[in-house]
Amino acid sequence: KKAGNKKKDKGKKKQQRTALAKTGASAEAQPAVQPLVAPSDVAMGGLEASGVSASPNCDKVVNFLSRARTESKALEAVKKTLRTGHPPEVLGAALCHVAGRGLATCAQLLIESRAPLNVSDPL
Incomplete structure (x- = not known):
């Protein structure tokens, strides 16, 4: 860019800042494009909250399994989860998580334990 263009850009930015200051809004608060969907709908993929995280226990179990970094630790975590006697929806969430990570032995154990x-x- 030429030096003259920088001054013009600087002037435009200053005008935008003063216009935003007059309205009482900040540049970060004003999105350039208004969303068509509510933020809560985006978090759910545009669908209602039915499915894996129907229970708060689902999130707890998935978080517990995600802390197990190796396959052997994940297998121990799955065994511990099965011992506690969670409902089928929680086991389904656990199965979805371990299958997504590619942990075949954990997925096999959950399937044998009648996870849905x-x-x-x-997501």
Whole structure:
């Protein structure tokens, strides 16, 4: 760019700042494009909150399993989860998580423990 253009850009930015200051808004608060969908709908993929995270226990179990970094630790975490006797929806969420990570032995153990197979991933 030429030096003259920088001054023009600076002037435009200053005008935008003063216009925003007059309205009482900041540049970060004013999105350039208004969203068509509410932010809560975006978080749910545009669908209602039915599926994997129907129970707060689902989130707890998935967070517990995600802390297990190696496959052997994840397998121990799955065994511990199965011992506590969670409902099928929680086991389905756990199955979805371990299958997404590619942990075949954990997924096999959950399937053998009758975890539901028709659970969809919320993301």
